[in-house]
Amino acid sequence: MKLKGEYRPLAFPFSMIYLEKCEVRGAYTMAKSENQKVKTLFVAKYFLENSDENHPITAGDIVDYLREECGIEVERRAIYRDIAALRDVFKMDIDGVRGGKYRLLSRQFEFDDLRLLAECVHAAKFISASKAKELVKTISEFCSIYQAEELQKEVFLCDRVKTTRNNILLTVGIIYSAMATKQDGKPHTPQKITFKYLKYALQNKREQVERRKGATYKVSPYKLLINDGNYYLLAFDDRYQEIRRYRVDRMKEVKAIDEPREGAKVFAELDMESYTRRVFSMFGGKQKRVSIRFINQLLDTAIERFGTSPDVFYRQDDEKHFVVTADVEVSDQFFAWVCGFRKRAAIINPPDVVESMKKFLEDIETRYQDDEN
Known part of the structure; x- marks a missing residue:
C-alpha cells in the first residue's frame, strides 16, 4: 500500500473525528462562527466520501452540502480557495475537469489495496460472517461511498466454512498480550494462558462441546500462525512438555495467568519454515x-x-x-x-x-x- 504525496493525505476517519456530528442537520451544535473555522475540513470530508476518479463533484454540490448538512452558508469562490488549500497544504490529489467539476484521484490507500484487504477478511475462516461485514465496513471508510458499495459486496467463496464464533479477534489479542515482552512501555515477562478446548459432537453438530470433560488447558504461548484460512497457536504444553498446536477458534475462556512462560529452549530449537x-x-x-x-x-x-x-x-x-x-x-x-x-x-x-x-x-x-x- 502506498501513500500519496510528500505529506500523508487527509484520511476519512481523521475528518470523522471532527465532523461525525454533522451527519444529521441540527445535531451539530457548534456555533456558526466555529463551523466556519473547520469549513475546509468539511470540504475535505465531502471529497473523501463522495468523489473518486469516476465520480466528479462541483463547487455547487459542496455549497449545498455545507448549507443543508452542516449549517454553513458560503459562496462558491470560498470553495475554490478551500480546494486550493487542500491541494497545496494537505496534498490532496484533486483534479479539475471540464464543466467546473473536480475529482479526488487518489487517497491514502489505493482502492485495489482496500479490495484485497476486504477479500482477505472474507476469505479468513477464523473470522465469522458478521465480524467480516463489520471489518469490511471499517475498511470502506477509507474510500468513497461508491467504492464502499463495491467493497461491501461479499466475495463468493468456494467450499469455505467460516467459524460461527465472534470473539476470535479478542482471543488473539489476549494471546498476543500474554506473549508480549513489553506492555505500556515497560518490560513484561511473557505469561502462560489457560483455556477450554472445543470439539464437535454428533449429538449437536451446530454447537461445539468442551474436550476432556471441560478440563482447563494450561500452555505457554509462542507463535500465532494462519494455515488454510484458520488461526493456530503454537504453544509449549505443560502437560506433555512439548510444542503443540491449537485452533484458536476452538479455544474459549482464554485468560493470561500470573505464571512465567516455559519451554523457551524447545521453541528456540524449532525451525519454523x-x-x-x-x-x-x-x-x-x-x-x-x-x-x-x-x-x-x-x-x-x-x-x-x-x-x-x-x-x-x-x-x-x-x-x-x-x-x-x-x-x-x-x-x-x-x-x-x-x-x-x-x-x-x-x-x-x-x-x-x-x-x-x-x-x-x-x-x-x-x-x-x-x-x-
Missing part, C-alpha cells in the same frame, strides 16, 4: 526423510507443498517422472494426501514408510470388504 512446511494440514506425526515419485505434471504441486529450500531435493527419475526428497511428519493424513494422486504418485523411500503406506492401504481395503469375506 521447515516445521510449517512438513506438517500437513496441521496434523502431526513422526518426522522422517521421505522420497516420493511423481509424474512430471505434478511438479508445481510438489513445489507448492515442499518448497525449494536447500533441504528439499528434486531429481529427474525418467522421462515421465521426478522424485522429491523432503522431511515430512509421517501420519495417516500424509498417506491420505499421497493417495489423492492415485497412480500419479508413490512413496519409494525409506522402506519402513513404504511398508506403513501399504498397511494403510490394506486397512482401507479391509474396511470395504464384504462381511462374509
Whole structure:
C-alpha cells in the first residue's frame, strides 16, 4: 500500500473525528462562527466520501452540502480557495475537469489495496460472517461511498466454512498480550494462558462441546500462525512438555495467568519454515526423510507443498517422472494426501514408510470388504 504525496493525505476517519456530528442537520451544535473555522475540513470530508476518479463533484454540490448538512452558508469562490488549500497544504490529489467539476484521484490507500484487504477478511475462516461485514465496513471508510458499495459486496467463496464464533479477534489479542515482552512501555515477562478446548459432537453438530470433560488447558504461548484460512497457536504444553498446536477458534475462556512462560529452549530449537512446511494440514506425526515419485505434471504441486529450500531435493527419475526428497511428519493424513494422486504418485523411500503406506492401504481395503469375506 502506498501513500500519496510528500505529506500523508487527509484520511476519512481523521475528518470523522471532527465532523461525525454533522451527519444529521441540527445535531451539530457548534456555533456558526466555529463551523466556519473547520469549513475546509468539511470540504475535505465531502471529497473523501463522495468523489473518486469516476465520480466528479462541483463547487455547487459542496455549497449545498455545507448549507443543508452542516449549517454553513458560503459562496462558491470560498470553495475554490478551500480546494486550493487542500491541494497545496494537505496534498490532496484533486483534479479539475471540464464543466467546473473536480475529482479526488487518489487517497491514502489505493482502492485495489482496500479490495484485497476486504477479500482477505472474507476469505479468513477464523473470522465469522458478521465480524467480516463489520471489518469490511471499517475498511470502506477509507474510500468513497461508491467504492464502499463495491467493497461491501461479499466475495463468493468456494467450499469455505467460516467459524460461527465472534470473539476470535479478542482471543488473539489476549494471546498476543500474554506473549508480549513489553506492555505500556515497560518490560513484561511473557505469561502462560489457560483455556477450554472445543470439539464437535454428533449429538449437536451446530454447537461445539468442551474436550476432556471441560478440563482447563494450561500452555505457554509462542507463535500465532494462519494455515488454510484458520488461526493456530503454537504453544509449549505443560502437560506433555512439548510444542503443540491449537485452533484458536476452538479455544474459549482464554485468560493470561500470573505464571512465567516455559519451554523457551524447545521453541528456540524449532525451525519454523521447515516445521510449517512438513506438517500437513496441521496434523502431526513422526518426522522422517521421505522420497516420493511423481509424474512430471505434478511438479508445481510438489513445489507448492515442499518448497525449494536447500533441504528439499528434486531429481529427474525418467522421462515421465521426478522424485522429491523432503522431511515430512509421517501420519495417516500424509498417506491420505499421497493417495489423492492415485497412480500419479508413490512413496519409494525409506522402506519402513513404504511398508506403513501399504498397511494403510490394506486397512482401507479391509474396511470395504464384504462381511462374509
